[in-house]
Amino acid sequence: MLPPMTGLRLDYAGCLSDRVGEHGLDAAALEAAGPKLAELTRRLTQTKGTGWERWRSLPLEPLRSQHLTAVKSLVQQRGPKTDHLLVLGIGGSALGNIALQAALNPITYNLMPQQERGGPRLFVLDNVDPLCVGQVLDEIRRLDPGLKRTTVNVISKSGETAETAAQFIIARSILKQALGKGYAEHIVAITDPKAGTMRSICDAEGYATLPVPDGVGGRFSVLSPVGLFSAAMCGIDIEAMLDGAAEMDTQCSQESPTGNPAAILAWLLTTLGRRGKTNHVLMPYCNALYPLADWFRQLWAESLAKRVDLDGKEIFAGFTPIKALGATDQHSQIQLYREGPNDKVIGFVDVESFDRDVEIPTDLQVEDLRYLQGSTLSTLLAAEKRATEYALVESQRPNFTITLPRLDAYHIGQFIQLWLITTAYAGLMLNVNAYDQPAVETGKVATFGLMGRAGYEQWKSTVQQTLG
Amino acid sequence: MLPPMTGLRLDYAGCLSDRVGEHGLDAAALEAAGPKLAELTRRLTQTKGTGWERWRSLPLEPLRSQHLTAVKSLVQQRGPKTDHLLVLGIGGSALGNIALQAALNPITYNLMPQQERGGPRLFVLDNVDPLCVGQVLDEIRRLDPGLKRTTVNVISKSGETAETAAQFIIARSILKQALGKGYAEHIVAITDPKAGTMRSICDAEGYATLPVPDGVGGRFSVLSPVGLFSAAMCGIDIEAMLDGAAEMDTQCSQESPTGNPAAILAWLLTTLGRRGKTNHVLMPYCNALYPLADWFRQLWAESLAKRVDLDGKEIFAGFTPIKALGATDQHSQIQLYREGPNDKVIGFVDVESFDRDVEIPTDLQVEDLRYLQGSTLSTLLAAEKRATEYALVESQRPNFTITLPRLDAYHIGQFIQLWLITTAYAGLMLNVNAYDQPAVETGKVATFGLMGRAGYEQWKSTVQQTLG
Numbered sequence: 049m050l051p052p053m054t055g056l057r058l059d060y061a062g063c064l065s066d067r068v069g070e071h072g073l074d075a076a077a078l079e080a081a082g083p084k085l086a087e088l089t090r091r092l093t094q095t096k097g098t099g100w101e102r103w104r105s106l107p108l109e110p111l112r113s114q115h116l117t118a119v120k121s122l123v124q125q126r127g128p129k130t131d132h133l134l135v136l137g138i139g140g141s142a143l144g145n146i147a148l149q150a151a152l153n154p155i156t157y158n159l160m161p162q163q164e165r166g167g168p169r170l171f172v173l174d175n176v177d178p179l180c181v182g183q184v185l186d187e188i189r190r191l192d193p194g195l196k197r198t199t200v201n202v203i204s205k206s207g208e209t210a211e212t213a214a215q216f217i218i219a220r221s222i223l224k225q226a227l228g229k230g231y232a233e234h235i236v237a238i239t240d241p242k243a244g245t246m247r248s249i250c251d252a253e254g255y256a257t258l259p260v261p262d263g264v265g266g267r268f269s270v271l272s273p274v275g276l277f278s279a280a281m282c283g284i285d286i287e288a289m290l291d292g293a294a295e296m297d298t299q300c301s302q303e304s305p306t307g308n309p310a311a312i313l314a315w316l317l318t319t320l321g322r323r324g325k326t327n328h329v330l331m332p333y334c335n336a337l338y339p340l341a342d343w344f345r346q347l348w349a350e351s352l353a354k355r356v357d358l359d360g361k362e363i364f365a366g367f368t369p370i371k372a373l374g375a376t377d378q379h380s381q382i383q384l385y386r387e388g389p390n391d392k393v394i395g396f397v398d399v400e401s402f403d404r405d406v407e408i409p410t411d412l413q414v415e416d417l418r419y420l421q422g423s424t425l426s427t428l429l430a431a432e433k434r435a436t437e438y439a440l441v442e443s444q445r446p447n448f449t450i451t452l453p454r455l456d457a458y459h460i461g462q463f464i465q466l467w468l469i470t471t472a473y474a475g476l477m478l479n480v481n482a483y484d485q486p487a488v489e490t491g492k493v494a495t496f497g498l499m500g501r502a503g504y505e506q507w508k509s510t511v512q513q514t515l516g
Numbered sequence: 517m518l519p520p521m522t523g524l525r526l527d528y529a530g531c532l533s534d535r536v537g538e539h540g541l542d543a544a545a546l547e548a549a550g551p552k553l554a555e556l557t558r559r560l561t562q563t564k565g566t567g568w569e570r571w572r573s574l575p576l577e578p579l580r581s582q583h584l585t586a587v588k589s590l591v592q593q594r595g596p597k598t599d600h601l602l603v604l605g606i607g608g609s610a611l612g613n614i615a616l617q618a619a620l621n622p623i624t625y626n627l628m629p630q631q632e633r634g635g636p637r638l639f640v641l642d643n644v645d646p647l648c649v650g651q652v653l654d655e656i657r658r659l660d661p662g663l664k665r666t667t668v669n670v671i672s673k674s675g676e677t678a679e680t681a682a683q684f685i686i687a688r689s690i691l692k693q694a695l696g697k698g699y700a701e702h703i704v705a706i707t708d709p710k711a712g713t714m715r716s717i718c719d720a721e722g723y724a725t726l727p728v729p730d731g732v733g734g735r736f737s738v739l740s741p742v743g744l745f746s747a748a749m750c751g752i753d754i755e756a757m758l759d760g761a762a763e764m765d766t767q768c769s770q771e772s773p774t775g776n777p778a779a780i781l782a783w784l785l786t787t788l789g790r791r792g793k794t795n796h797v798l799m800p801y802c803n804a805l806y807p808l809a810d811w812f813r814q815l816w817a818e819s820l821a822k823r824v825d826l827d828g829k830e831i832f833a834g835f836t837p838i839k840a841l842g843a844t845d846q847h848s849q850i851q852l853y854r855e856g857p858n859d860k861v862i863g864f865v866d867v868e869s870f871d872r873d874v875e876i877p878t879d880l881q882v883e884d885l886r887y888l889q890g891s892t893l894s895t896l897l898a899a900e901k902r903a904t905e906y907a908l909v910e911s912q913r914p915n916f917t918i919t920l921p922r923l924d925a926y927h928i929g930q931f932i933q934l935w936l937i938t939t940a941y942a943g944l945m946l947n948v949n950a951y952d953q954p955a956v957e958t959g960k961v962a963t964f965g966l967m968g969r970a971g972y973e974q975w976k977s978t979v980q981q982t983l984g
Contacts, residue, residue: 156655178873181893210888366856379608380818388821388833388834389832391794417676423967428963511906
């Protein structure tokens, strides 16, 4: 039942019909899928590190060392000069950064004093909401009025993404006003190493830059400088993270599915998905892991949800990723997950051993609460998860659990690479290109039109005609 | 098309077949539903303020004044003595508190200095994750080592919810250790006014208390002291909020559907839901409103997702509420919303006029970005929303928009009451009891069993037998 994963463990017993009846899959079917899965593994091994699958090489040599050297050198340069790090990006240029910070630094990180943080305060602006952007910029200027201890890290491959471009123009202007000529030293751009709008700006203004590696799409880029720079600035052990990712890559290169958790996960989710379980929930039992569910949400949605023309018939492929948080959402979503439409697969994520625990004291003498006293929060959290898993099984709701032995950079690296490779398998299984996002284009060009960008004028009237 | 709502506006043109073809509803069908909707309005008017619908009276006299007086008196007492407010609760005892704070105070609130905040720092602990709880408790003790300026606000109707009880035992013990005999003055409990475990503790220890009003379920309680106390402590205008809710209640008491946005919303969502649009997305274009989507998530899921036995046949009613954030999730979920399964209704929420804006300066000379320069973030955000709405219509994806003229307490009160009443209508339309949550029970008792609570021993072996 449990593939011999090093570190991370996958338990998918809850997806099998033994446990959840007709809503599950037969263990025999998984066995029968073995040769097909092995064939997909061979295909992925052939394309690994090439074309749109260059992201698989990120934790491996030579890219690993190239990126570590470049990132560390910039961290050495900017780290001692930075108390406030402002990341500008959106989508794949922000979700990974937010997720790594949440997973591996305290939830109170920005409130902590400098000496306890081990890195600058981190603000990731991934929207153009004027209230939110204004409040964050105000706060940074309050904490650092001259912006002498502030670094802006703009992340955009092309520089043309409207949201990031707008943020950047604003942040650059503020830095320039506060710092005068030296402002360019306070900007680190992560962008295309050769071409594009942002590249031209960097070259003209002399910013320090790191590459968005060639052939690595936004949602596959967290283990590149895109995610590594802000993480390393905030004291995260990026080498251990890449080690974990590399180890997972080795596991997921095995042809035998029993040793290859990505092949199994992709098979479970696409097979159940085709049988009507189209909503895929990721529900960590750990606040720190919740933003990783957001990262998963982009990966799973943009990679797999594609319109496919099959013999002139339009098929809408893909699944709806949903994030939930245990135990919190037991008091919000479990009624739905048990008695709502049986259209979901619930993926639990738990941590086997927390680095810190909180004891529940014994000094309150109340009979009804005695069972809690003398126990710990980690014991209670584990019981809640197990009880919820039981309750789902009892309602025949398919579910699986990914367990992190500890919450550390190595296992986060494993987790990330596991889902990236799972997505690659799922793309092949669904026969879609996991690396494009054609449906996002319309909104982009319509925005250009509404904002009056030259060459996009016709979109303004098209929108007007449709929406009034 | 636009019902004459005072303040909040609902635009549902995107749900009609005029715009989204066969995936929408006929305007004639809504007209034909008029008499049925009027009948439901009469039923709700009869039960309003009684039984499980007592929540509808919260913004009305006499409850309004009773609660305002009690809450304000406690705020007057604890406010000047509090720099750190720690709320303990989960589900309906936390989601509203978090949502109000996010909607009506700056995103940087806890980082701001006391004099700019106008209230204590707020920490809402809605989980038993040892890492998160430990980090928050550490931080409060670092900021206020003697806990002299800390108030703990525990929210639990019965006192038996395991998560809140555990948090409470921990927080009480810490207060007691730091403050000695006077610790009870630092606790404000919101609980059943007459009976229950927490009531007994309050009576024995002499805490200040506020009532969870009789007949008001957790997810319907945000406009009671449950949500009002922490909001008022943090400077939110709770009277304006209740005013907005009362005004919306009046609108939603109108028999004519065209003037009753709750009747229309419920009809749209349940009718589309029955036709396969079972995923209901709420997507505010405003970071401050994002946690209100979490509040909606509980309301919509727990109230409507019910197993119904119809002539011996098991029906799983209800819909899956999903939260998303604009413009951010355009770069994460719009590929799915346009080319994934057409099983969603997308509900946009936007703010017509932000109280502050950020200009995009003109000092960067780059041709490709000229269209942004001289504009503002609010203009860009509005264009993004409109472009996305257009892109959804173009893919025949039903959608609607709720517009808040301004982001303030009055309109948040309207928004809350609108969704509460919409849920009441939807319960009647689906023929389910919107006020229970029977499927949550199994997980609760199984947790008791796993934690060794007397009387629940058999659950431990039942879980063991099922999960191994």
